[in-house]
Amino acid sequence: xxxxxxxxxxxxxxxxxxxxxxxxxxxxPAVAVKEHDFKKCDQxxxxxxxxxxxxxxxxxxxxxxxxxILADSASxxxxxLQATILKTVNDAGETVRLPIxxxxxxxxxxxxxxxxxxRQKGEIELRGDxxxxxxxxxxxxxxxxxxxxxxxxxAKVDYQDDTQITVQYGPESKFEASIKFAPFxxxxxxxxxxxxxxxxxxxxxxxxxxxxxxxxxxxxxxxxEDNSSSETESAETTAAQVPEAYPGEDQNTWWEESFxxxxxxxxxxxxxxxxxxxxxxxxxxxxxxxxxxxxxxRQTRGGEGNFQEPYRMYNADVFExxxxxxxxxxxxxxxxxxxxxxxxxxxxxxxxxxxxVDITKEKESKNPLAxxxxxxxxxxxxxxxxAGLLDVFVFLGPTPQDLIRKYxxxxxxxxxxxxxxxxxxxxxxxxxxxxxxxxxxxKMDKFNIxxxxxxxDIEYTDDKKYFTWxxxxxxxxxGMGKQLESHGRQLVAIIDPHIKNVxxxxxxxxxxxxxxxxxxxxxxxxxxxxxxxxxxWVDAFNAAARKWWATLFKYAxxxxxxxxxxxxxDMNEPSVFNGPxxxxxxxxxxxxxxxxxxxxxxNGLTFHNATFEALKSREAGEFRRPFVLTRSxxxxxxxLGAMWTGDNQAAWDHLEGSIPMVLxxxxxxxxxxxxxxxxxxxxxxxxxLTRWYQAxxxxxxxxxxxxxxxxxxxxxxxxxxxxTIIAAxxxxxxxxxxxxxxxxxxxxxxxxxxxxxxxxxxxxxxAGFAIDDQFFVGNTGLLxxxxxxxxxxxxxxxxxxxxxxxxxFTYDIIPSNKGKTVTLDAPLSKIPLLMQGGHIFxxxxxxxxxxxxxKWDDYTLVVTVGKDGKTAEGDLYVDDGDSYEFEKGQYIxxxxxxxxxxxxISSVDGEDRKKVKEGDWMKKMHQVTVDKIIIVxxxxxxxxxxxxxxxxxxxWTATLEYTPAGKGRAAFAVVKKVGARIxxxxxxSFA
Numbered sequence: 001x002x003x004x005x006x007x008x009x010x011x012x013x014x015x016x017x018x019x020x021x022x023x024x025x026x027x028x029p030a031v032a033v034k035e036h037d038f039k040k041c042d043q044x045x046x047x048x049x050x051x052x053x054x055x056x057x058x059x060x061x062x063x064x065x066x067x068x069i070l071a072d073s074a075s076x077x078x079x080x081l082q083a084t085i086l087k088t089v090n091d092a093g094e095t096v097r098l099p100i101x102x103x104x105x106x107x108x109x110x111x112x113x114x115x116x117x118x119r120q121k122g123e124i125e126l127r128g129d130x131x132x133x134x135x136x137x138x139x140x141x142x143x144x145x146x147x148x149x150x151x152x153x154x155a156k157v158d159y160q161d162d163t164q165i166t167v168q169y170g171p172e173s174k175f176e177a178s179i180k181f182a183p184f185x186x187x188x189x190x191x192x193x194x195x196x197x198x199x200x201x202x203x204x205x206x207x208x209x210x211x212x213x214x215x216x217x218x219x220x221x222x223x224x225e226d227n228s229s230s231e232t233e234s235a236e237t238t239a240a241q242v243p244e245a246y247p248g249e250d251q252n253t254w255w256e257e258s259f260x261x262x263x264x265x266x267x268x269x270x271x272x273x274x275x276x277x278x279x280x281x282x283x284x285x286x287x288x289x290x291x292x293x294x295x296x297x298r299q300t301r302g303g304e305g306n307f308q309e310p311y312r313m314y315n316a317d318v319f320e321x322x323x324x325x326x327x328x329x330x331x332x333x334x335x336x337x338x339x340x341x342x343x344x345x346x347x348x349x350x351x352x353x354x355x356x357v358d359i360t361k362e363k364e365s366k367n368p369l370a371x372x373x374x375x376x377x378x379x380x381x382x383x384x385x386x387a388g389l390l391d392v393f394v395f396l397g398p399t400p401q402d403l404i405r406k407y408x409x410x411x412x413x414x415x416x417x418x419x420x421x422x423x424x425x426x427x428x429x430x431x432x433x434x435x436x437x438x439x440x441x442x443k444m445d446k447f448n449i450x451x452x453x454x455x456x457d458i459e460y461t462d463d464k465k466y467f468t469w470x471x472x473x474x475x476x477x478x479g480m481g482k483q484l485e486s487h488g489r490q491l492v493a494i495i496d497p498h499i500k501n502v503x504x505x506x507x508x509x510x511x512x513x514x515x516x517x518x519x520x521x522x523x524x525x526x527x528x529x530x531x532x533x534x535x536x537w538v539d540a541f542n543a544a545a546r547k548w549w550a551t552l553f554k555y556a557x558x559x560x561x562x563x564x565x566x567x568x569x570d571m572n573e574p575s576v577f578n579g580p581x582x583x584x585x586x587x588x589x590x591x592x593x594x595x596x597x598x599x600x601x602x603n604g605l606t607f608h609n610a611t612f613e614a615l616k617s618r619e620a621g622e623f624r625r626p627f628v629l630t631r632s633x634x635x636x637x638x639x640l641g642a643m644w645t646g647d648n649q650a651a652w653d654h655l656e657g658s659i660p661m662v663l664x665x666x667x668x669x670x671x672x673x674x675x676x677x678x679x680x681x682x683x684x685x686x687x688x689l690t691r692w693y694q695a696x697x698x699x700x701x702x703x704x705x706x707x708x709x710x711x712x713x714x715x716x717x718x719x720x721x722x723x724t725i726i727a728a729x730x731x732x733x734x735x736x737x738x739x740x741x742x743x744x745x746x747x748x749x750x751x752x753x754x755x756x757x758x759x760x761x762x763x764x765x766x767a768g769f770a771i772d773d774q775f776f777v778g779n780t781g782l783l784x785x786x787x788x789x790x791x792x793x794x795x796x797x798x799x800x801x802x803x804x805x806x807x808x809f810t811y812d813i814i815p816s817n818k819g820k821t822v823t824l825d826a827p828l829s830k831i832p833l834l835m836q837g838g839h840i841f842x843x844x845x846x847x848x849x850x851x852x853x854x855k856w857d858d859y860t861l862v863v864t865v866g867k868d869g870k871t872a873e874g875d876l877y878v879d880d881g882d883s884y885e886f887e888k889g890q891y892i893x894x895x896x897x898x899x900x901x902x903x904x905i906s907s908v909d910g911e912d913r914k915k916v917k918e919g920d921w922m923k924k925m926h927q928v929t930v931d932k933i934i935i936v937x938x939x940x941x942x943x944x945x946x947x948x949x950x951x952x953x954x955x956w957t958a959t960l961e962y963t964p965a966g967k968g969r970a971a972f973a974v975v976k977k978v979g980a981r982i983x984x985x986x987x988x989s990f991a
Contacts, residue, residue: 346407645675
């Protein structure tokens, strides 16, 4: 560690921590959002104070954290440690009591929660006549956590004295938490090695409650009299009575703060929570979406290639967002992972208030200035939230899969989507009439372009009143819906949380009369401005409001809606056009009198949840999986539907930037994600539009969208050759829907990413840790690298292992070696897509115009023989794609196996389930078979004309066509008209 004499405030961080080589930038800046409309750290009082506090600590090597656990307060029972931290606030020895609970959970996760006794007991005074709650916000758990909190009663104290306590916990007691009392800190270890440290740098800071003591008014100034001395005396008196966190602390924003012409009253005074969390020996960290920039997060304390600002999480309507930036976007998930060769660890910061995260790195070696052999990198993070509890979960891995699984035990897994929702979605702001919608529907058929959903933005309503239709442009919504239904298609209509404030609008009148709206700081209904003009906002934190909200979606009440009508929740950050940072004032009051500052990042989740629950049953006897798209989200939103990355631009760098953004969502536990294909703002050139469709075919959520001022760009308008190429990309998506659906089933079970970056699939290959422009799809072995640059007709794909890879379209063997990059031809008509050897995945090859019409089609299996020439395996999940009957066992799950001697391919029950009583859907699936099997890399011994098929006590033969290898192409074989039921055990023999 360098001496304090070598450090300056901001520069000190570079000298102290930034000896590591800087991360390189991925993207250049695009057309800039109005950055001055959104705060930087030094414009957010609590962030500025905590960053300055960190500078003070770094610059003073003698600094010692003023937080100490009272040794005699520590007690451990049934997997939980409870104690009291004393915070010393001044030289006079004044202290604040902070109850701490460290919980060790059966899952192997540890949880550290710190509260503030005075606020906890309500023993504080609020400024003015505020009706706000006195406690720190303690209800985030009710919205976010759905399980995984059972205490580990096998956890045990390994050592305890007056200075520390060590607890062993987790599987086989391999995890250890060493809790130091004075100053307070925790080391989390796995197999004896430290991986995560809390408060190692001494940056813990819980801004305790203190009464506001206003300066005494200065005596009235007499003519010719200088009163500067009395002003100084008054200020000194105030400062002496209000303890500082450190000498020179800025108190100007403790009680009130202004930005952009809006003033935020702070009735509870300063109440931020901050903590440093260090990842020992970890260079790469990932997560905390949504932001633009690389998947492997950048440092934030300046220096070449680094950000100057912390990553911010404060859900906001950031239209035309810029790239390669830590500024906030529409949603936030405070789940962060650290990764190095052979090891992954992570933390989840459960706090719904505005949060900033600084990231710095340091090289550790015998010589602090040496960057060579023997040095390793550690990453330090500094978490700063405006309000709420300090509540952090610690995951010790050791694999990326372990982190996702443990995080999802807490927050839930991905909702099992309706099958149609994995198809293509056609959207723009706006389709101008019901006839316009029907015309698009007809033309998509005319040009043989498959799609599943067409979307309506706000203009379909009667003067921006939700649950209504414009009587002129959408005079016959039922007729529109029926045409779509006849083609197996769906309609999505936008419904936002702002309700038009106008007389005669029943929804608005009910909202106000039943007091279901968000209030202002005075406890009166809040009025703001959004698309409808004067508006009120539904308070979805109120259970009664959610129950009322559900009634609005009933088919009998939302006239014009049908069983194929679904919902889009936009603007739910919430977006308030005349509010601070285009959102709601922080001193607004929600149900229970919690301030908006406490729950801001949860707001989108609560509204998304209200709509999700409403759509499950819209008439008596109905119970179906909803489809609801949200723009704003938080940890746990994955349980409710899909998200997209917001208002991007029709520019090549936004296409390029979308890949790491969607990958970040996937590894953060919210895989049902995508970006607006074509770019929301602007008019993409045809090459860009085409390449974006090719990339979008590999987004888990695949939707094209455009601004109202953008030219129409439905695929059939592109002209040739673009329309044909786009249609081919769409048909590729549709043919692979069985594999996409299978991947989502795995996400439903474990929250495994649907598309996976290289560090996730190959966690020991360090060269892949920063790669974020290529990915695997589910467990198919399909490796995609979309073209994202103009005039680019080749791509370089990094090969992560020694397995054989085949070109998806030509079956060419890719000449490659582990850890090497191979260059592939990628003309505009081709998507770079490889098949890793050793897999079996399912397709449906008959072209259809929607997924609904594919429901009873037969399957094609693709077998990619492994490098050993003998083995491959894969799986397929199928259910009715609509209901919750799968929860009752009404589904098919098959495992496919090419045996080790390459003599048979078999299908077995993937879960070895007991016989399930078949419902109507499963009975109808008896007619669905395996039509053909394509074996890429087929052995030469398969050069014959027939194979034997055995299934359900019968044996028959099927035709085999064998094509020998040639000119770099692998040998392949096609078994035609296999005829075995997809839901049955069967075996194809080649011997």
